Amino acid sequence: MVNYINVAPIYEMWKERVLPADWQVVEGQPSRLNILLAEDQIDMGFVSSYAYAARPERYQILADLSISATGPVGSVFLFSRIEPEALDNKLIRLTGQSDTSIRLVKIILEEFYRVRPRYEVGTVCGDGVRLDGVSAVLAIGDDALRLRVEGSYPVQLDLGEVWHRTTGLPFVFSVCAVREPFLAAEPENARAIRRTLVECRQQGALRMAEICDRVARRIPMDCEACSAYLMGIEHDLSPVKCTALERFFQYLIDRGEAPPAALPLKIFQ
Known part of the structure; x- marks a missing residue:
């Protein structure tokens, strides 16, 4: 899990739940989580979109989860x-x-x-x-x-x-990527985690004022500014955001910064 407040609408709800003991969370900056996933030290996580594009043969993207924005992202x-x-x-x-x-x-x-x-x-x-x-x-x-x-x-x-x-497109800064070997061994567990993350996202959207009150002091910023910021952060992965990911990845491929196999996207439902 990214250790920034931009995932608070998901993570604050996750922390309230009673979850299976083997669902262990590691927090870190996106670049650190990229390394942990690449080194097989974690099985899935909110990593940089580029981390998926750079090693598409190793991962799939969990459906309907991202850190993204349609317009200003604010951070x-x-x-x-x-x-x-x-x-x-x-x-x-x-x-x-x-x-x-x-x-x-x-x-x-x-x-x-x-x-x-x-x-x-x-x-x-x-x-x-x-x-x-x-x-x-x-x-x-x-x-x-x-x-x-x-x-x-x-x-x-x-x-x-x-x-x-x-x-004219949103931008997807982070996807929730999962290792192919983990999917092969634990597909139902992966589905259960994805379903829980989506439920947390939905619950967090309904409790945004409470979440802002919890996390604003970390910056520090006032609750009104925190609310305005978090309202601009989106955590879904709609079809238009998949199109946006494809556009970004095509830029990377054309610039020699990602392999052609980054497309088409591999989405795990």
Whole structure:
């Protein structure tokens, strides 16, 4: 489970349930969960969409679950000192917390804005972080929420909004991927977990005010701002979102960043 508040509408409900003892949850940043899944240390999880695209022969996608947005996502930003059109050959620091967001920002800058910045991966906010010579930073999750509150960058580019404006599609930042060997050995268990996650998602949508009150202090942000943010996060995987995933994966394939086997999508019902 991703350890950001963007999964709180699912995870807070999950934590209230009495679940089988062997349904053990590991929390982590998306990039960390990608590694754990690739190394067979977890069986399924909310991982970067790119993690599936990079190794499609290893996984399937659990139906009707994602971390996505139709328009502004509110927690995946390019924070810049200058306009994006002026970032050609400028240095951008990329968070190492999400493989998907790194690929997305490169697509947006290189394919949509037609600029070719220089990139480095590192820490983008916090005490003691040095950003000498850095024109922009890619931040996600709770880091992005904190930088928005601080307001220290004049240009704040919401990557979900730019993608939607350009393609007309939602963007799926994370899917719930499951290892093929686990599906082969435990298909009914996988179905039961998927069904429980969907039920938690549905219940969380009905208790959003309570959830915001629980998690807003982690940033910190006020409950009204937290509610506005979480209302923009979506956790389904509708047909149009599958189309959006296909568009993103086609970009990755065309850029040599994912194998052709990333398409068609493999969805586990």
